[in-house]
Amino acid sequence: MIFARRGGGPLLTRDDVPTLPPDIIDPSSVFNPGAVQHKGKTYLLLRVQTRGRRTFTVPAKGDGFKFKILKRPVEFCGHENLIDPETGIAVTVHHIYDARITALEDRLAVVTAVDTDRGCRLAVWQAAGKPQAGFAGLDKLELVGFNHDRDTRNGVLFPDRIDGRYLMLDRPNDRRTGGGPLTGRGIVLSASNDLVHWEDLGPIMTGRPHYWDELIGSGPPPVKTREGWLHIYHGVATHFLGANLYQAGAVLLDLEDPRRVLARTRDNILEPRETWEMTGQVPNVIFPCGMTVTETDDEGYAATSSELRLYYGAADTVVGLAVSTVAKVLAACEA
Numbered sequence: 001m002i003f004a005r006r007g008g009g010p011l012l013t014r015d016d017v018p019t020l021p022p023d024i025i026d027p028s029s030v031f032n033p034g035a036v037q038h039k040g041k042t043y044l045l046l047r048v049q050t051r052g053r054r055t056f057t058v059p060a061k062g063d064g065f066k067f068k069i070l071k072r073p074v075e076f077c078g079h080e081n082l083i084d085p086e087t088g089i090a091v092t093v094h095h096i097y098d099a100r101i102t103a104l105e106d107r108l109a110v111v112t113a114v115d116t117d118r119g120c121r122l123a124v125w126q127a128a129g130k131p132q133a134g135f136a137g138l139d140k141l142e143l144v145g146f147n148h149d150r151d152t153r154n155g156v157l158f159p160d161r162i163d164g165r166y167l168m169l170d171r172p173n174d175r176r177t178g179g180g181p182l183t184g185r186g187i188v189l190s191a192s193n194d195l196v197h198w199e200d201l202g203p204i205m206t207g208r209p210h211y212w213d214e215l216i217g218s219g220p221p222p223v224k225t226r227e228g229w230l231h232i233y234h235g236v237a238t239h240f241l242g243a244n245l246y247q248a249g250a251v252l253l254d255l256e257d258p259r260r261v262l263a264r265t266r267d268n269i270l271e272p273r274e275t276w277e278m279t280g281q282v283p284n285v286i287f288p289c290g291m292t293v294t295e296t297d298d299e300g301y302a303a304t305s306s307e308l309r310l311y312y313g314a315a316d317t318v319v320g321l322a323v324s325t326v327a328k329v330l331a332a333c334e335a
């Protein structure tokens with residue numbers, strides 16, 4: 001077993017979400033958490049959905065295994081007056097969701113998907129709350145950049161600059177399966193000097209038709225190891241149409257040129273098996289958005305002996321936690 005579930009059930013369920021009137025009262029679900037380790041604590045950004053299918057992002061703080069959820073959803077700011085550059089028309093934002101958190105130099109940066117009347121877009125935010133509030137400033141997220149350019153999802157920032165530039169992976173939405181939402185089967189890399197303007201550097205990897213990862217999308221931010229960037233992604237087996245199966249796998253990217261795939265897991269490394277992963281709002285979904293590393297060396301590389309804690313949404317309903325080590329996941333990657 002490469003990833004082992006922690007605890008006898010989900011890490012967090014809707015019962016753990018405090019009542020936050022007027023918006024969050026007896027919510028339907030909590031899932032797809034971003035995660036980051038910062039000053040000895042683990043922070044999550046939880047996606048909480050109400051019975052009205054409204055989406056909120058709620059921060060949580062803990063030791064990696066037990067979490068305290070903040071009694072206030074994240075305050076997003078700076079996206080109120082977005083104008084589509086092509087048409088000059090105001091963009092209506094419906095949902096902000098699936099936060100991926102990256103510790104970037106001296107700040108915490110977050111990438112979210114944003115459902116708008118123009119389609120799905122990506123936004124880069126920075127933690128702007130007061131750190132003394134105890135949630136590392138993640139209780140307030142200020143817009144840094146918004147890509148009007150393409151319909152895309154699953155955006156994630158690298159924790160380091162390469163050749164002075166920030167790097168981001170995302171997964172353009174270019175197809176629809178079984179009448180579902182727009183999705184895609186290719187992860188691409190972009191570079192930026194300012195997190196606002198991005199240059200496309202081209203495709204990284206694509207889905208493998210007929211196998212577990214026909215459609216793919218990035219999971220948590222890549223982890224720097226001596227072997228390469230270790231990146232967890234989700235793969236979707238689509239041959240069951242209405243019963244798509246979401247699983248997790250790993251890929252190893254070259255440290256200097258992350259466009260180069262060095263190795264990839266042939267099989268999935270975590271798949272829906274527990275009842276709470278197989279049943280819920282969307283059945284059979286493992287959707288990782290956050291991962292923390294317990295040991296890094298002085299140069300910021302994850303030790304091979306380090307534990308990896310993977311935080312994932314299960315069945316779009318609850319949050320799961322599974323652990324592994326860098327060595328185990330590297331060993332599962334095949335050239």
Ligand code: BMA
Pocket residue numbers: 032098183246282285287313316
């Ligand atoms: C993906 C995203 C995720 C969701 C998953 C499973 O396309 O929309 O937010 O968890 O589908 O429904």
